[in-house]
Amino acid sequence: MKKLILILISSLGVDTVRAQIPQPDPDTTVKHFLIVASIKNLQEVSAGQLALQKARRPDVKAFGQMMVKDHGDAEQKLLALAKSRNVTLPPAATGGINPDLLLVNAGGNFDEHYVHSMVAGHLNTVEVFQNYATTGKDPVVKAFATQMLPTLKKHLDDIKAIEEKMR
Template sequence: MKKTIAILLLCLCRFAQAQIPQPDPDTTAKHFLIVASIKNLQEISAGEQAIQRAKKPEIKSFGQMMIKDHRGAEQQLLTLTKLQHIDLPPQATGGIKPDLLLAGTPNFDSAYVHAMSAGHGNTVQMFENYATTGKDPAVKAWAQQMLPSLKMHLERIKIIEKQLK
Protein backbone atom coordinates (compact mmCIF):
# COMPACT_ATOMS: atom_id res chain seq x y z
CA MET A 1 0.00 0.00 0.00
CA LYS A 2 2.84 2.40 0.85
CA LYS A 3 4.45 1.62 -2.52
CA THR A 4 1.21 2.38 -4.33
CA ILE A 5 0.83 5.71 -2.52
CA ALA A 6 4.47 6.60 -3.27
CA ILE A 7 4.04 5.77 -6.97
CA LEU A 8 0.78 7.74 -7.07
CA LEU A 9 2.46 10.78 -5.45
CA LEU A 10 5.39 10.52 -7.86
CA CYS A 11 2.99 10.46 -10.82
CA LEU A 12 1.05 13.43 -9.44
CA CYS A 13 4.28 15.41 -9.01
CA ARG A 14 5.32 14.73 -12.59
CA PHE A 15 1.85 15.63 -13.84
CA ALA A 16 1.97 18.87 -11.86
CA GLN A 17 5.37 19.72 -13.38
CA ALA A 18 4.01 19.14 -16.88
CA GLN A 19 1.18 21.60 -16.17
CA ILE A 20 3.50 24.45 -15.10
CA PRO A 21 3.44 26.98 -17.90
CA GLN A 22 6.71 27.45 -19.71
CA PRO A 23 8.12 30.97 -20.02
CA ASP A 24 6.78 32.87 -23.00
CA PRO A 25 9.15 33.07 -25.95
CA ASP A 26 10.55 36.48 -26.83
CA THR A 27 7.66 37.82 -28.87
CA THR A 28 9.38 41.21 -29.13
CA ALA A 29 11.98 39.67 -31.48
CA LYS A 30 9.24 38.38 -33.76
CA HIS A 31 7.41 41.71 -33.67
CA PHE A 32 10.63 43.60 -34.40
CA LEU A 33 11.39 41.34 -37.37
CA ILE A 34 7.84 41.66 -38.75
CA VAL A 35 8.03 45.46 -38.63
CA ALA A 36 11.58 45.46 -40.06
CA SER A 37 10.48 43.23 -42.94
CA ILE A 38 7.51 45.46 -43.74
CA LYS A 39 9.75 48.53 -43.65
CA ASN A 40 12.28 46.85 -45.98
CA LEU A 41 9.58 46.00 -48.49
CA GLN A 42 8.09 49.49 -48.31
CA GLU A 43 11.51 51.05 -48.92
CA ILE A 44 12.04 48.81 -51.95
CA SER A 45 8.63 49.67 -53.39
CA ALA A 46 9.05 53.40 -52.71
CA GLY A 47 12.55 53.26 -54.22
CA GLU A 48 11.07 51.78 -57.39
CA GLN A 49 8.62 54.67 -57.52
CA ALA A 50 11.48 57.14 -57.06
CA ILE A 51 13.38 55.67 -59.99
CA GLN A 52 10.30 56.00 -62.19
CA ARG A 53 8.87 59.32 -61.03
CA ALA A 54 11.58 61.48 -59.48
CA LYS A 55 12.84 64.43 -61.48
CA LYS A 56 16.08 65.06 -59.60
CA PRO A 57 18.93 62.61 -60.26
CA GLU A 58 19.99 62.55 -56.59
CA ILE A 59 16.51 61.32 -55.63
CA LYS A 60 16.60 58.64 -58.32
CA SER A 61 20.04 57.63 -57.03
CA PHE A 62 18.70 57.50 -53.45
CA GLY A 63 15.83 55.32 -54.65
CA GLN A 64 18.29 52.92 -56.28
CA MET A 65 20.27 52.76 -53.05
CA MET A 66 17.07 52.00 -51.12
CA ILE A 67 16.27 49.10 -53.44
CA LYS A 68 19.76 47.63 -53.25
CA ASP A 69 20.30 48.08 -49.51
CA HIS A 70 16.84 47.05 -48.37
CA ARG A 71 16.76 43.98 -50.63
CA GLY A 72 20.01 42.91 -49.00
CA ALA A 73 18.63 43.65 -45.55
CA GLU A 74 15.48 41.67 -46.33
CA GLN A 75 17.53 38.65 -47.44
CA GLN A 76 19.53 38.82 -44.20
CA LEU A 77 16.31 39.14 -42.21
CA LEU A 78 14.75 36.11 -43.89
CA THR A 79 17.91 34.06 -43.28
CA LEU A 80 17.87 35.13 -39.63
CA THR A 81 14.21 34.17 -39.21
CA LYS A 82 14.94 30.69 -40.60
CA LEU A 83 17.90 30.22 -38.27
CA GLN A 84 15.86 31.44 -35.29
CA HIS A 85 12.80 29.36 -36.30
CA ILE A 86 10.63 32.49 -36.39
CA ASP A 87 7.71 32.32 -38.79
CA LEU A 88 6.71 35.66 -40.27
CA PRO A 89 3.15 36.10 -41.50
CA PRO A 90 2.76 36.35 -45.28
CA GLN A 91 1.62 39.97 -44.93
CA ALA A 92 5.12 40.84 -43.67
CA THR A 93 7.01 39.21 -46.51
CA GLY A 94 5.23 40.12 -49.72
CA GLY A 95 2.79 42.34 -51.51
CA ILE A 96 3.74 45.40 -49.49
CA LYS A 97 2.97 48.75 -51.00
CA PRO A 98 4.74 51.91 -49.89
CA ASP A 99 3.11 54.13 -47.32
CA LEU A 100 3.38 56.84 -49.94
CA LEU A 101 0.31 57.64 -51.96
CA LEU A 102 2.23 59.64 -54.49
CA ALA A 103 0.60 58.65 -57.77
CA GLY A 104 -1.18 61.97 -58.17
CA THR A 105 1.25 64.09 -56.18
CA PRO A 106 2.36 67.08 -58.26
CA ASN A 107 5.70 67.32 -56.46
CA PHE A 108 6.80 63.71 -56.12
CA ASP A 109 10.40 64.61 -55.24
CA SER A 110 9.44 66.68 -52.21
CA ALA A 111 6.86 64.18 -50.95
CA TYR A 112 9.25 61.24 -51.36
CA VAL A 113 12.11 63.02 -49.59
CA HIS A 114 9.86 64.05 -46.71
CA ALA A 115 8.51 60.50 -46.34
CA MET A 116 12.01 58.97 -46.46
CA SER A 117 13.33 61.42 -43.89
CA ALA A 118 10.52 60.74 -41.43
CA GLY A 119 10.50 57.00 -42.12
CA HIS A 120 14.23 56.53 -41.67
CA GLY A 121 14.15 58.59 -38.47
CA ASN A 122 11.57 56.17 -37.05
CA THR A 123 13.43 53.13 -38.36
CA VAL A 124 16.74 54.21 -36.82
CA GLN A 125 14.97 54.74 -33.50
CA MET A 126 13.33 51.30 -33.69
CA PHE A 127 16.64 49.57 -34.51
CA GLU A 128 18.53 51.47 -31.79
CA ASN A 129 15.89 50.42 -29.28
CA TYR A 130 16.12 46.72 -30.15
CA ALA A 131 19.91 46.88 -30.48
CA THR A 132 20.15 48.04 -26.87
CA THR A 133 17.18 46.37 -25.15
CA GLY A 134 16.35 43.35 -27.32
CA LYS A 135 16.24 39.94 -25.68
CA ASP A 136 17.19 37.69 -28.59
CA PRO A 137 21.00 37.89 -29.01
CA ALA A 138 21.00 37.00 -32.73
CA VAL A 139 18.26 39.50 -33.58
CA LYS A 140 19.95 42.11 -31.40
CA ALA A 141 23.26 41.56 -33.24
CA TRP A 142 21.50 41.93 -36.59
CA ALA A 143 19.87 45.17 -35.46
CA GLN A 144 23.29 46.48 -34.39
CA GLN A 145 24.76 45.42 -37.73
CA MET A 146 22.05 47.26 -39.70
CA LEU A 147 22.24 50.54 -37.78
CA PRO A 148 25.23 52.12 -39.59
CA SER A 149 23.57 51.65 -42.97
CA LEU A 150 20.23 52.99 -41.72
CA LYS A 151 21.94 56.01 -40.15
CA MET A 152 23.76 56.65 -43.42
CA HIS A 153 20.43 56.56 -45.27
CA LEU A 154 19.01 59.07 -42.81
CA GLU A 155 22.01 61.39 -43.16
CA ARG A 156 21.89 61.23 -46.94
CA ILE A 157 18.15 61.93 -47.17
CA LYS A 158 18.54 64.84 -44.72
CA ILE A 159 21.16 66.34 -47.06
CA ILE A 160 18.83 65.92 -50.03
CA GLU A 161 16.01 67.42 -47.99
CA LYS A 162 18.12 70.54 -47.27
CA GLN A 163 18.98 70.86 -50.95
CA LEU A 164 15.28 70.89 -51.87
CA LYS A 165 14.52 73.81 -49.56
Protein backbone atom coordinates in the same frame (compact mmCIF):
# COMPACT_ATOMS: atom_id res chain seq x y z
CA MET B 1 -12.92 46.81 11.68
CA LYS B 2 -15.21 45.06 9.23
CA LYS B 3 -14.27 47.62 6.55
CA LEU B 4 -10.58 47.05 7.22
CA ILE B 5 -10.94 43.30 6.76
CA LEU B 6 -12.86 43.81 3.50
CA ILE B 7 -10.19 46.17 2.24
CA LEU B 8 -7.43 43.68 3.11
CA ILE B 9 -9.28 40.83 1.41
CA SER B 10 -9.97 42.96 -1.65
CA SER B 11 -6.35 44.02 -1.98
CA LEU B 12 -5.17 40.42 -1.67
CA GLY B 13 -7.54 39.43 -4.44
CA VAL B 14 -6.13 42.12 -6.74
CA ASP B 15 -2.56 40.95 -6.12
CA THR B 16 -3.58 37.38 -6.85
CA VAL B 17 -5.19 38.43 -10.12
CA ARG B 18 -2.11 40.43 -11.09
CA ALA B 19 0.14 37.48 -10.39
CA GLN B 20 -1.92 35.30 -12.73
CA ILE B 21 -1.62 37.60 -15.74
CA PRO B 22 0.83 35.89 -18.08
CA GLN B 23 4.01 37.79 -18.81
CA PRO B 24 4.90 38.36 -22.48
CA ASP B 25 6.98 35.65 -24.08
CA PRO B 26 10.44 37.10 -24.75
CA ASP B 27 10.34 35.56 -28.23
CA THR B 28 7.33 37.76 -28.99
CA THR B 29 9.62 40.79 -28.99
CA VAL B 30 11.94 39.02 -31.45
CA LYS B 31 9.04 38.18 -33.73
CA HIS B 32 7.60 41.69 -33.43
CA PHE B 33 10.95 43.28 -34.28
CA LEU B 34 11.45 41.00 -37.28
CA ILE B 35 7.93 41.68 -38.58
CA VAL B 36 8.34 45.45 -38.24
CA ALA B 37 11.82 45.39 -39.79
CA SER B 38 10.62 43.26 -42.71
CA ILE B 39 7.69 45.56 -43.42
CA LYS B 40 9.99 48.58 -43.28
CA ASN B 41 12.41 46.94 -45.73
CA LEU B 42 9.61 46.14 -48.16
CA GLN B 43 8.19 49.67 -47.90
CA GLU B 44 11.59 51.18 -48.68
CA VAL B 45 12.09 48.88 -51.67
CA SER B 46 8.60 49.62 -52.99
CA ALA B 47 8.98 53.39 -52.59
CA GLY B 48 12.50 53.23 -54.04
CA GLN B 49 11.21 51.48 -57.15
CA LEU B 50 8.61 54.21 -57.51
CA ALA B 51 11.34 56.86 -57.13
CA LEU B 52 13.26 55.25 -59.98
CA GLN B 53 10.20 55.75 -62.19
CA LYS B 54 8.85 59.10 -61.02
CA ALA B 55 11.63 61.18 -59.47
CA ARG B 56 12.85 64.16 -61.45
CA ARG B 57 15.95 64.97 -59.44
CA PRO B 58 18.99 62.74 -60.06
CA ASP B 59 19.86 62.68 -56.34
CA VAL B 60 16.36 61.48 -55.47
CA LYS B 61 16.55 58.76 -58.14
CA ALA B 62 19.97 57.70 -56.84
CA PHE B 63 18.61 57.54 -53.30
CA GLY B 64 15.70 55.43 -54.55
CA GLN B 65 18.16 53.05 -56.21
CA MET B 66 20.11 52.79 -52.96
CA MET B 67 16.87 51.96 -51.11
CA VAL B 68 16.04 49.17 -53.54
CA LYS B 69 19.52 47.65 -53.22
CA ASP B 70 20.25 48.16 -49.51
CA HIS B 71 16.79 47.29 -48.18
CA GLY B 72 16.46 44.41 -50.64
CA ASP B 73 19.75 42.99 -49.33
CA ALA B 74 18.67 43.65 -45.73
CA GLU B 75 15.40 41.81 -46.35
CA GLN B 76 17.25 38.72 -47.56
CA LYS B 77 19.43 38.76 -44.42
CA LEU B 78 16.36 39.29 -42.26
CA LEU B 79 14.49 36.36 -43.81
CA ALA B 80 17.49 34.08 -43.24
CA LEU B 81 17.74 35.35 -39.67
CA ALA B 82 14.04 34.71 -39.03
CA LYS B 83 14.42 31.17 -40.36
CA SER B 84 17.47 30.54 -38.17
CA ARG B 85 15.51 31.74 -35.11
CA ASN B 86 12.51 29.54 -36.03
CA VAL B 87 10.32 32.62 -36.48
CA THR B 88 7.63 32.39 -39.11
CA LEU B 89 6.75 35.81 -40.46
CA PRO B 90 3.16 36.37 -41.57
CA PRO B 91 2.51 36.92 -45.29
CA ALA B 92 1.75 40.60 -44.64
CA ALA B 93 5.37 41.03 -43.51
CA THR B 94 6.93 39.21 -46.46
CA GLY B 95 4.60 39.79 -49.40
CA GLY B 96 4.57 42.62 -51.87
CA ILE B 97 3.86 45.95 -50.22
CA ASN B 98 2.32 48.68 -52.32
CA PRO B 99 3.84 52.14 -52.16
CA ASP B 100 2.14 54.86 -50.19
CA LEU B 101 -0.81 56.25 -52.18
CA LEU B 102 0.41 59.80 -51.50
CA LEU B 103 3.57 58.91 -53.42
CA VAL B 104 1.68 57.18 -56.21
CA ASN B 105 -0.58 60.22 -56.65
CA ALA B 106 2.03 62.92 -55.95
CA GLY B 107 2.36 64.00 -59.59
CA GLY B 108 4.81 66.87 -60.02
CA ASN B 109 5.44 66.96 -56.26
CA PHE B 110 6.78 63.40 -56.13
CA ASP B 111 10.33 64.34 -55.14
CA GLU B 112 9.19 66.46 -52.19
CA HIS B 113 6.74 63.81 -50.97
CA TYR B 114 9.28 61.02 -51.37
CA VAL B 115 12.03 62.89 -49.52
CA HIS B 116 9.66 63.84 -46.68
CA SER B 117 8.47 60.24 -46.46
CA MET B 118 12.04 58.89 -46.41
CA VAL B 119 13.14 61.30 -43.66
CA ALA B 120 10.19 60.37 -41.46
CA GLY B 121 10.50 56.68 -42.26
CA HIS B 122 14.22 56.51 -41.55
CA LEU B 123 13.88 58.45 -38.30
CA ASN B 124 11.40 55.80 -37.18
CA THR B 125 13.43 52.88 -38.52
CA VAL B 126 16.62 54.05 -36.79
CA GLU B 127 14.64 54.33 -33.55
CA VAL B 128 13.20 50.79 -33.92
CA PHE B 129 16.62 49.27 -34.66
CA GLN B 130 18.35 51.30 -31.95
CA ASN B 131 15.76 50.18 -29.42
CA TYR B 132 16.20 46.50 -30.25
CA ALA B 133 19.99 46.82 -30.41
CA THR B 134 19.88 48.27 -26.90
CA THR B 135 17.13 46.27 -25.21
CA GLY B 136 16.63 43.18 -27.37
CA LYS B 137 16.66 39.78 -25.70
CA ASP B 138 17.91 37.57 -28.54
CA PRO B 139 21.68 38.13 -28.98
CA VAL B 140 21.71 37.07 -32.64
CA VAL B 141 18.81 39.38 -33.58
CA LYS B 142 20.35 42.11 -31.44
CA ALA B 143 23.60 41.74 -33.41
CA PHE B 144 21.63 42.06 -36.67
CA ALA B 145 19.97 45.27 -35.43
CA THR B 146 23.34 46.64 -34.34
CA GLN B 147 24.94 45.69 -37.66
CA MET B 148 22.19 47.45 -39.66
CA LEU B 149 22.25 50.71 -37.69
CA PRO B 150 25.22 52.39 -39.45
CA THR B 151 23.59 51.83 -42.86
CA LEU B 152 20.23 53.11 -41.64
CA LYS B 153 21.85 56.18 -40.07
CA LYS B 154 23.72 56.83 -43.33
CA HIS B 155 20.42 56.63 -45.23
CA LEU B 156 18.94 59.15 -42.80
CA ASP B 157 21.91 61.50 -43.18
CA ASP B 158 21.81 61.17 -46.98
CA ILE B 159 18.08 61.89 -47.26
CA LYS B 160 18.35 64.82 -44.83
CA ALA B 161 21.11 66.27 -47.04
CA ILE B 162 18.84 65.95 -50.08
CA GLU B 163 16.01 67.56 -48.13
CA GLU B 164 18.29 70.44 -47.19
CA LYS B 165 19.25 71.01 -50.85
CA MET B 166 15.58 71.13 -51.80
CA ARG B 167 14.77 74.01 -49.42
